Amino acid sequence: MNTTAPGANAAAETLSEEAVDALARAGGAPHAPAGRGAPHPHEALLSSRAANIKQSAVRDVFEISMQPGLVSLAGGNPYLQSLPLERLAATAAEIVAEHGLEALQYGGGQGTEELRTQICEVMAAEGILDADPENVVITAGSQSAQDVAAKVFCDPGDVILLEDPTYVGALNTFEAYEVDVQPVAGDEHGIIPSLLRERIAALQAEGKRIKLLYTIPNFNNPSGVMLAPERRQEIVDICREANILVLEDNPYGLLKFDGVLPEPLRAANPDDVLYLGSFSKIFAPGLRIGWALVPAHLKQRYYLASEAVTLCPPTLNQMLVSEYLRNYDWQGQIATYRALYAERCAALLEALDEFMPEGVSWTRPEGGFFVWLTLPEGIDTYPLLHEGIDAGVVFVPGAAFSAAEGPSSKLRLAFSAVPPGTLREGVRRLAPVLAKAIAAA
Amino acid sequence: MNTTAPGANAAAETLSEEAVDALARAGGAPHAPAGRGAPHPHEALLSSRAANIKQSAVRDVFEISMQPGLVSLAGGNPYLQSLPLERLAATAAEIVAEHGLEALQYGGGQGTEELRTQICEVMAAEGILDADPENVVITAGSQSAQDVAAKVFCDPGDVILLEDPTYVGALNTFEAYEVDVQPVAGDEHGIIPSLLRERIAALQAEGKRIKLLYTIPNFNNPSGVMLAPERRQEIVDICREANILVLEDNPYGLLKFDGVLPEPLRAANPDDVLYLGSFSKIFAPGLRIGWALVPAHLKQRYYLASEAVTLCPPTLNQMLVSEYLRNYDWQGQIATYRALYAERCAALLEALDEFMPEGVSWTRPEGGFFVWLTLPEGIDTYPLLHEGIDAGVVFVPGAAFSAAEGPSSKLRLAFSAVPPGTLREGVRRLAPVLAKAIAAA
Structure with a gap:
């Protein structure tokens, strides 16, 4: 049991209207302190990008969802109990005992060899199959790797193409660099190449500078969709x-339930995919260890930018990750995870x-x-969050994951x-909330 | 003994002219791959800030200085042996055994309460004495806290005032945001208030937007200077x-040899100093745990920007830091460090x-x-790095720490x-290198 849950103190607070309202990703952070008169003179010091740095609905639901009695279908935490x-x-x-002088000391900015x-x-x-350790840059989770990519490639107004919906953390990170995030249409098999081509042409015709295509081809967060092999x-070729x-984000790739993995976009395209x-x-997410495999001709740029953010x-x-990979059956653990998550996914779909x-x-993710x-067109799932919590279940409203307002x-x-x-219990609680919204629509 | 030193592999390489040349901070990263013809089309994708992201001489000397036989007076590593x-x-x-499900899981973006x-x-x-945990944001070392400050406050061309010399990592981080870093003159007691006032007036007369004063008031890296109490x-008032x-960076504050600490700029100025x-x-630097204490009216902005970089x-x-602070004699350890570093400083000064x-x-730092x-005006210490290494001693040339070219x-x-x-041996080796340069000047 996780007895000292992170965020538990926040969760213990009364769940005020304000707290739920704070979840609106569209809202952003207030420019002036609430309930005051004139803004503080320091407001004039904020960068123009600061206005773009927003609250993440997922992160806040993550804290609320620790409330006892609630069924949280909100947070995408891995199941570490195994x-x-x-x-x-x-x-x-x-x-620490045998290599503490190394483990507790500064290290190289690119990560250990x-x-x-x-x-x-x-x-x-x-x-x-052809990755070279020289082109790997270890980062503070892949969140930090996304941040560095935006930093190295994007001036204000530059375009990053992405799936709609896509990962809210990436949206927030890109928007913090004043990037113009532009959705590309897809279906249940991911981005549609012909529509990608059209979208690029249309944006270029408008004079937009398109820098990156950000994609989670395997089990997109939040849609669960896998890009068809x-x-x-074709998508790489178009780009x-x-x-x-192409900025390919693949945190879930190994967690395909049947273990038969499609080739990453990067596999045959070493120069065109970061x-x-x-x-x-x-x-273990709490270790905050992710990485970027960078095309050789861009690696030095990327590495220096990463070093400028966190030193090392x-x-x-x-x-600890090295020892885990060397001495533990990490592939067996992934097999365990596959079976565990497959069972849970099946239970959710059945419910x-x-x-x-x-x-x-x-x-129906794989x-x-x-x-x-x-839900039917016209229903806004955001106000349903209140009602869901009243009914004892938490989810994340869809608006969080969209570049569109x-x-x-x-x-x-x-x-x-x-x-x-x-x-099953969570879905049982959620169903009448959705049914009522549909009936009222 | 640190038998598996970080960067040891890099240090084991032959120390080529190229490697030493790579230390020139002024050089930056190459735009095109060396020895090729036309640049890669991806060069057109780089942000304009990417051209500002430079190699850190200190970081590279750090790796070179691991070479066996060399006396390294370059790297500012703490002495973890104690x-x-x-x-x-x-x-x-x-x-890990008792709280592993928390320790290895995602946590709150601001850090644990x-x-x-x-x-x-x-x-x-x-x-x-008046810090509120609500206004503390835990970051990936204070390097990351500097990065977030630049992100939240600085548009391209905005000015950050700073000491000359100052911390090379901060210079690199600020320049990565296309900040106009402007030195403020000081003496052996730090920034001179009247000159700060003049500098601000002159820059404002030029139409510059000055956002921050970055200062390391206690034992500035690299100068060792302490800002006079x-x-x-007056400096805070002027700002x-x-x-x-004011962005006050105080990593060495507790390491004043006599333990009699001057008040931080923040102490009496909660609204005006970050x-x-x-x-x-x-x-332990290898844990990468630093923090920012943010004025209450700016905290939400700062926190969200920090979360957008590393999630948590x-x-x-x-x-581990919490346990160390709770159950160990951390103040006693600081007393140990003070005595240790005082002895070493004295030995260096004596040599x-x-x-x-x-x-x-x-x-003569305190x-x-x-x-x-x-050294005498007109001598460039950068080429002396080669000769120092030949003589068996490594230092960091001064150009690394200056905003000036x-x-x-x-x-x-x-x-x-x-x-x-x-x-003592390092200084003995360094002396003839400097004497020769002075004689030739």
Whole structure:
């Protein structure tokens, strides 16, 4: 049991209207202190990008969802209970006792050579066979890798193309650099190449500078959608022709339930794809260790920008991941995760089949952590968050995951951290909330 | 002994001319791959800030200085040998075994409430008595806190005032945001208030937007200078009147050799100073845990920007610092460090007195890690790096620490990680190199 849950203190607060309202990603942070008169003179010191830095609905729901009694289908936490904690404790002790002067000291800005070499083995399991440790940059989770990519490539007003919906953390990071995030249409098999081509042409005709295509091809957060293998090379080719770098984010790739993995976009395209990986979903997010595999001609730029943000990744954490990869059955652990998440996903889908009212549809993911629900057009899922909490269930409203302003008739359910019986109970509580909204529409 | 030193592999390479040339901070990263013809089309994708992201001479000297046989007076590593590693190993094990589900999981973006509360106790020891844990944001070292400050406050072309010389990592971080870094003149007691006032007036007359004054008032890296207590309030007042926020970086504050600490600029000025602290010099840099104490009216902005970069600080590392602060004699450890570094500083100063040729002067710090040498005007210390390495000693040339382009007649020596006898040997090797340069000038 997680007895001292992070954010528990925040969750213990009364869940005020204000707290829920604070979840509106569209709202941003206030320019002036609430309830005051004239703004503080320091408001004039803020950068223009500061106005773009917004609250993440997912992060706040994450705290609210710790409330006792609530079923949280909100947070996409991995299920760490299946890790060998006693053994990991002994490993951590050994690192500090025997290599403490290294583990607790500054390290190289690119990350340890040992872990970069091992990361190439992890990427081989993900389908990338030619990675060179020289081109791997270890980052503070792949969030930081996204931040560095925006920093290196994007001036204000530059375009990043992305899936709609997409990862809220990436949206927030890109918008913090005043990037113009532009959605590309897709279907249940991901981005549609012909529509990508049209979108690029239209944006270029408007005089926009398109720098990156950000994509989560495997089990997109939040949609759970997997990009069809037969579309992948075409998408890279379209981007190459338009001189757009592909930013491929693949934290869930190894968590395909059947273990039969599609090739990453990066696999056959070493010069055209900047690939992001993470230990957050396959080992431990609390260590904040992710990485970027950077095309050789861009690596020095990327590495220096990363170093300018954090100096170096934490050495102790890198050594713990290295030991885990060297001495533990990490591939076996992934097999365990696949079976566990497959079972939970199946339980969630079964409960949706059983309880959901007419008019609601949802994705049927083959991996990852999330199922994406669509309500009839015109229903805004954001105010339903209140009613869901009253009914004892938390989800994340769809608007959080969209570059577009305005209401969304979608919502995200996460199955990764919740046992099957509780998933069923959560859906049972959610169903009447949605049914009432549909009836009223 | 640190048998598996970080960067050891890099250090084992032959030290080519190219490697040393790569240390030139002024050089920046190459736009096109070396030795090729046309640049890669992706060069057109780089942001304009990317051209400003430069190599850090200190970081590269850090790797070179691991070469066996060299005396490194370059890297400012803390001397971790005096930490109780066996006991810390047991603590790390206990955290993972008993609280692993928290330690290895995502946490809150601002950092744990427990550590933020304890950090207020550390700041009390530093002289800040009114800090509220609500206004503390935990960051990936104070490097990341500097990055977030630049992000929140600086548009391209905005001015950050700073000491000359100043911390190379901050220079690199600010320049990565296309900040116009402008030096303020000082003397052996730090920034001179009247000159600060003049500089602000001159820059404002030019139409510059001045956002921040970045200062390391206690034992500046690289100069070792301490800002005189009687100048401190006046400097904050000048900045307040000009609506400039003070960014006070105080990693060495507790390491004043005599333990009699001057008040931080933040102490009496909660609304006008954004204060940065770090566990890197008083505990363990490899954990990458620093913090910002943010004026209440700016805290939400700062926190959201920090979250957009790294999502959350590493939980395991925060818990290890919390245990260290709760259960260890951390103040006793600081007393140990003070005595240790005082002895080393004295040994370095004594060796300089003994060996340095006519024409070289240096600072006599009362704390911190560094002594700053000045050679006669017109001598460039950068090419002397080669000769120093040939003579078996490494230092950091002064140009690295200056916002100004062009050669510098200064250099930095670090005494923190080197025993007294080795410090003396390093100075003995350095002296003829400097004497030769002075004779030839």
